[in-house]
Amino acid sequence: MISVDIDLEKLNDLMEANQQISHAEKIEAVENRINTIRELDDVYLKVRTLINYGKELYAVGKNEAAREIASEMYQVSSKESFDELHMLCCNLLGNISARKGFYAMALDYYHQSLQVIETHALRTHYRSMLINNIASLYASLKLYDSAVKYYLDALPLAAQEGNYEAQFLIYYNLGDIYARQRQAEQLAETEQMLMQMTQSTCQGTFYLGLYKLLAAKHARINGDIYIAQALLASVLTLLAVEEDPVTRLECYIEKALCAYADKQYEIALHEAKIALTQVVEAEEFEFEREVLQMLCDIATAMGNTAITAAYQKQLITLDETFIARMNEMTIFQIREKSAVKIENRLNENAVKLLKNMQMIYEISQEITKEQDYDKIFRLIIQKLVSFMDFDALVIGLYNAENQVVYNRMMYHRQTITRSYDVSVHNKSSLATWCIRHSQEIYTGFNSHLKLDDFEPLQLNFPDLEVPYESVFYLPLYDEGTIIGVFSLQKFERDGFNHYELEMIRTIGAYIAIAITNALKTQELKRLNGALEALSRRDSLSGLANRHALNEDLKTYFAPSMRQNHISVIMIDIDFFKEFNDRYGHLEGDMVIRKTAEIIHRHIDDLDARAYRYGGDEFLILARAVPLEIIEIVCEMILRDIRMLSIRHDDSNINGIVTLSIGIASYGNAYLEAGEDVLLKGADNAVYEAKGNGRNGIAHIVYDVPKEKH
Structure with missing residues (x-):
């Protein structure tokens, strides 16, 4: 038994050394002796081994198996007061929860780990990794400024602990955020640090892979x-x-x-x-x-509207879950702050903030369901004025291609105004400064504000009043891309405290999601419209297709749409099969396109619709168009196709391409006969035109007695 214990001690040392052997080898080594491990009398060694086993399962993506092991060891390590092992188990459960997107649960486990470290004064090198993990939760929620602050806090701690893994991961995670925000200078620095770290120590493929992956992002x-x-x-x-x-x-x-x-x-x-x-x-x-x-x-x-529409629908659906998880994590944070024994005033602020966060969540549910930008703006004002003190609110959208802030709307003095567009290069605008530098800005004394790359408004517009002293601007992000800006402002100096600024940041995150959804919904409507138009259009002729005809017939002859009479015109290209056989399908396609162009040109000003009915057949539905106009239009279509003089040696009509046109006109009473009868009448008319020698028009007028027997 002792030899087994020694063997397991060595195995644990290897597993905790991270990259000396592969994850698969570590897992195999544990599974080969899992029964022995389960029966160990040394409970500490058993728990240590199984926690390390769970970490390896997590590393290769076997999340459910890792969760089962970690949950079991969580109970045992707590019961046995194995403090350091319990801390490791909480960290593992936090990682698994974060991977599944349960951010509040992950944050809870990470805080439990930190609490164990603090309570028992553990001398451990895991503190920096825990802070790195918390930062990664913010990064997952696209709250990059908060994530960067946590990563930068964790870096010196990792160096102090001598935790190579934490240092490497923190640099990589920082680099990933810099890559998303296209901050080339900072990205180059983090890539250089990773390169030096891979060169200075002999590490496994995991670290080399991450370094090359970040280098690939930089190269792109x-x-x-x-x-x-x-x-x-x-x-x-x-x-x-x-x-x-x-x-x-x-x-x-x-x-x-x-x-x-x-x-x-x-x-x-x-x-x-x-x-x-x-x-x-x-x-x-x-x-x-x-x-x-x-x-x-x-x-x-x-240009694939069908695929775009499908994935955009998935995105919009996903955002509801995204909002809920963001809210859960924010509420958890505030509860943690309020649980800390600090000054009474600070505690009161935390409790107030928790209450306000519940209200913000309710607001978020409303604004993210709204699909109109103007209505979103009005809804935000309506809700915010009920529980937050401010004198002005500004939201603007940003078009990166045109480098302009547009749709700028401002609420001040109880009035909503829409301002002019402003170039992002305007140096007298805090909104554009915020976008240019991809960072928020708060000034509690605006009239004395001094910033690089910023010119106070009074320098360029000395007669313009700037009444707001407390101004907080923050960029609105979608997937790391700035889509706009949000600002709350007050007349008084130092008008917002720390908790109010935190609350404004949270509101801004919800507003970004609401605006993104509204813009996507507008785009989705446009794409669906384009998709519907494509589904109704014949790609060769450009006219409506048979599917569109079948849909239109249901409404075209409805009682509410009938006016006096309707004409159904059928057009057939004479000897088209022979033309295709002699000249080929490419030339045949050209004839179809030319015929369609002529038809479309002559009915454009009429209350009429044209369709490609079959291979070489076209159909026109005309409502309340005088019969003499119908005949004139058909004569002009015939004339124009003849004037093209498209050679057709297998035609016995002057050796050129011609048309046969049949017109069936129906009085109002006859329309109740049904769609099939109406189309059959047009078919009879075109056959009459063909029977008359083709290259001509036949017109049949249908009517029935007003009274039916």
Whole structure:
């Protein structure tokens, strides 16, 4: 038994050394002796081994198995007062919860870990990793400013602890945020740090893979797509040795982004679909929204409205869950703050903030369901004035392509006004400064504000009054891209305290989601309209197709739509089969297009619709158009096709392409006979025209007695 214990001690040392052997080898080593481990008398060694086993299962994406092990060891380590092991178990459960997108639960486990460290004064090197994990939760919610602050707090702590893994992951995570925000200078610095770390110590493929992945992101941002793709191929080769589902998923996301940047849209779509599949398989739901957004962008670039509409619907549905998780985490944070024994005033503020957060969540549910930008603005004002003190509110949208802030709406002096568009290069606007620098700004003494790259309004407009001293502007983000700005302002100096600023940030996150959904809904309506139009259009002729005709017939002859009479005109290209056989289908397609152009030109000003009815047949529905006009239009269509003089050696009509046209006109009483009868009448008319020698028109007028027997 002692030899087994010694063997397990060595195995645990190897597992805790991270990258000396692969995850698969560690898992196999534990599973080969799992029964022995379960029967150990040394409970501490058993718990330590199984927690390490759970960490390895998590590392290879076996989340449910890892959760079962960690949940079991959570109870045992707590009962036995194995403080350090309990701390590790909480951290593992936090990681699993975060991977599944349960951010509040993850934050709870991370705080439990920190509490164990503080309560028992543990001398551990895990504190920096816990803070890194908390920062990653903010990054998952796209709250990048908060995430960066936590990462920067964790860095010196990791160095003090000598925790190489934490340092490396923190630098990588910072680099990932800088890549998303396209902050090239900061990204270059973090990439350099990772390179130095991989060169200075002998580490496994995990660290080398992350370094190359970040380098690939940097190369893509610089436009070096070939270098980026080569680096990604190298990472995937490394992953053939080391199972790492998260890095593999990120590789496919990056491959899709590279192909998209290179305008290889089919390849980008393929890689993005693989990434979406891996999100589900590995349960890496923190990447789900990012991948869906990428699929929308790719499909839009391809002009595939059907795919774009489908993925945008998924995105809009996903946002409801996203909001709920953001709210859960924010509420949890405030509860944690209020539980800390601090000054009474601070506690009162925390309790008040918790109450206000509940109200903000209710507001978020309303504004994110609204689909109109103007209504969203009015709804925000209506709700905020009921529980928050401010004198002005501003929201503006940002168009990165035109580099302009547009749709700027302001609420001040109980009035809503819409302001003019402003260039992002305007140096007298805090809104544009906020966008240019991708960061929020708060000034409690606006008239004495001094900023780099900013010119006070009074310098350029000395006669313009600036009444607001407390001004808080923050950028609104969607998937790391700035889509607008939000501001609350007060007349008084230092008008917002720390808790109010935190609350404004939270409101801003909800507003960003609401605006994104509204813009997506507008785009979705446009795409659905375009998709519907495409589904009703014949691609060759450009006219409406048979499907559109079947739909229109249901309403065209409805009692409420009938006016005097309706004409159904059927047009057939004479000897079209013979033309195709002699000259080929390309020339045949040309004849169909030319005929359709002529038909469309002559009915454009009439209350009439044209359809491609069959291979070489066209149909026109005309409502309340005088019969003499119908005949004139048909004569002009005949004339124009003859004037084209398209050679047709197999036609016995002057050796050119001609048409046969049949007109069936129906009085109002006859319309109740049904669609099939009406179309049959037009068919009879065109056959009469053909029987008369083709290249002509036949007109049949149908009517029935007013009284039916």
